[in-house]
Amino acid sequence: MEGMNLFAKLEYVNPVGSIKDRAAYWILKRAAERGEICDETTVIESSSGNFAAALATFTRLVGLRFIPVIDPNISGTYESFLRRICSTVVKVEERDDTGGFLKTRLQMVQQLCATIPNAYWTNQYENRDAMEAHYELTASEICAGFDSLDYAFIGVGTAGTIAGVSRRLKEHYPNIRIIAVDTEGSVIFGGAPRKRHIPGVGSSIVPPLLSHARIDDVVLIPERETAKACRELLTTHGLFVGGSSGTSFAALKRYAPKMTGSRHPTVLFLCPDRGTPYLDTVFDDTWVTRLE
Template identity: 30%
Template sequence: MSKIEALNLIGSTPMVHLKTLDPKPGVEIHAKLEYMNPTGSMKDRIIAYMIQKGVEEGKINENTTIVEGSSGNTGASVAMIASTMGLKSIIFVPDKCSEEKIAIIKSYGAEVIVKPELTYGKFPAIKASESEDYYHIDQYNNIYNPEAHYMTLGKEIWDDMNGEIDAFVAAASTGGTLSGVAKRLKENNPDIKAILADPEGSVYKPYLEGKEDYLSYIESFHVEGAGKTKLCATMNFDIVDETIAFNDEKAIAMVHRLAREEGLMAGGSSGGNVWAALEVAKRMEAPAKIVTVLPDSGFKYLSKIFNPQWLKEVGLGHLVK
């Protein structure tokens, strides 16, 4: 029997047709189940790729401690992959990070440091400057982030759909997913639309709309792993054809619908992605196929978006059934 290592399980995730969401005959929504990667999120792809590049470039060795800032999923990926290599890791997370995500990161042996949401991103670079044995992954500026999606996820989506794709819809935090996947798809077919699903309170949509005061649109929102309060170097804004805004209620309501109607346990950004994909599908004429991704698992949010008490506390108690 051949031996399979955990890292070999990254990628080749299933693509499913969300049959209960088709708005009209001949218009379909398909979703890539990225939560079926080893740590329960698509971030396994980019971290495996970026660490490999770091090793190849001589930046990572047996004495390296990997440092990163993460809303949770990237941190879990760093912690898992570092542990399989016998390396230490330090992860900075925002204070809105779910208890489950923090517990998962710690379970892989990483040190977790919680900082305020608006400032946590600056601490990994500060920490990395303390020692030459620290290596900052820097997912928000590392060009290998979108390249990883171009090389893996983008290719898989094209192959899964046999090239029959009219639009790709995805939220952006670092922007690596949308940038990398859309580049791959558009190289194969320039007519494919790249659509950004952005939470209200993120700066991406107002920035893309040309608003000079885009930073004034920053507001708090509860969906994790989507949207940003600053622009990231890994986000290719030129590749975006359209931006659709969603709010916490729309995203979380869709998460519950996916669980009850499709049997898919996904996180909040997945709900935002699918809600936006449905909005796109409603205005398309058959035949048409829209593809999106479910970035992480709903099991990472049992204390939040699947918790009736938490929903009531954030004003979404009406979603409890």
């Protein structure tokens, strides 16, 4: 990108393939340390894909049962993955009053927790250990990698990433500006709810962890622009990354004229996962033309 020193943090190199590995690992670790989970525990979580994949892998590693609650927006790749390694997968089909699936998924989680003995809901929307994971792990790596940093663009779903990363980066780089990135149709920053199709960024609720984030500005991106940005990252930067990475790239391109101060600011954006699960959506021309 002209006019800035641009860096992408590629979180798809995590063991299961996304930034959610960090939250899943840290939440399970802390719950075990506090004695909240034991060998008989069944872990339950509502996830659009990445978090469920990470939990499925790590619970399996330590011999715990895991039931993911998913919805039709999940990519086929993740659904197949979960069905192969979890004995039970619950898929909700009904949209909630905002047009999304989140509220229906959360109702299902409550129902399962009330009926399954020793159920443990990792509750990624409110669990402060998710935020701590990004404060301790994700942000530490960023701080170790940059002497100075002017802007960080971070997509928001549960807000765990932005809450943890923004707090640590503000401590380390007092003048950094944290730009939150969201999708049009998401209600996180007060927009009107609308049907969304790309998982990861955006939500039909305001996530409680958002109140811990230190945000200077917000950019909302329409889904078509996300698709365009994902293709641009692939063809002009050689980065094959997922929807939320494209959303952040689109946001920093829009925001570039507003970047003041240093003539060539150092800018970082996070790439939470790889493009493979999005081949039939974001990277498919026919699918993109059907977007509103």
